Amino acid sequence: MVIEWLKFRVDRESREKFIQQDEAIWTTTLSTYPGYIGKEVWIEPTAPGKVIMIIRWQTREQWKSIPMKDLAAIEKKFSKVMREMNISYKMIESKEFQIRKFPSKQ
Numbered sequence: 733m734v735i736e737w738l739k740f741r742v743d744r745e746s747r748e749k750f751i752q753q754d755e756a757i758w759t760t761t762l763s764t765y766p767g768y769i770g771k772e773v774w775i776e777p778t779a780p781g782k783v784i785m786i787i788r789w790q791t792r793e794q795w796k797s798i799p800m801k802d803l804a805a806i807e808k809k810f811s812k813v814m815r816e817m818n819i820s821y822k823m824i825e826s827k828e829f830q831i832r833k834f835p836s837k838q
Contacts, residue, residue, distance in 0.1 A: 733769065733788055733789065733790060733791075733830070733831040734788075734789045734790075734791060734792045734795055734828065734829070734830055734831070735786055735787070735788060735789075735828065735829040735830075735831065736785075736786070736787040736788075736789065736795060736826070736828060737784065737785075737786055737825075737826065737827040737828070737829060738784065738785045738787070738823060738825070738826050739782060739783070739784050739785075739823070739824050739825035739826070740782065740783045740784075740785070740821050740822065740823050740824065741781055741782060741821065741822045741824050742781060742782070742783055742819070742820070742821045743781065743819060743820050743821075744780040744781045746817070746818075746819040746820070746821075747775065747780060747781070747783060749817060749819060750783065750814070750819055750821055751773050751775075751783060753810065753813050753814065753817070753819075754773070754785070754810070755773075757806065757809055757810045757813065758806060758810060759771050761802075761806050762787065762798075762806075765794070765797075765798050766790075766794050766797075767789045767790040767791055767793075767794025767795055767797075768787075768788075768789060768790075768794075769788035769789060769790060770787075770788050771785060771786065771787045771788070772785070772786040773785055773786075774786065782824075792828075792830075
């Protein structure tokens with residue numbers, strides 16, 4: 733399993749709307765691609781202007797096989813909605829992790 737880890741800066745007053753629109757646009761679309769497992773949104777009580785998203789993929793190959801034109805179209809749609817709602821956001825960090833599982837001791 734592979735984890736796509738994204739960190740955003742969002743206006744604290746707009747955080748919940750940002751999360752809702754991300755779910756409606758990004759999550760709904762990504763969930764249609766092969767290999768998508770699920771997504772979590774983490775919010776830090778002491779940092780209300782930051783949002784972390786964890787997206788789980790079966791394999792890196794499946795995740796990276798999403799056409800760039802599709803990703804650009806999704807981002808364009810999301811950005812348009814954010815502008816219309818007057819919500820400022822910026823991705824400030826992205827990482828990739830692999831989950832390693834070890835055999836349990838018997």
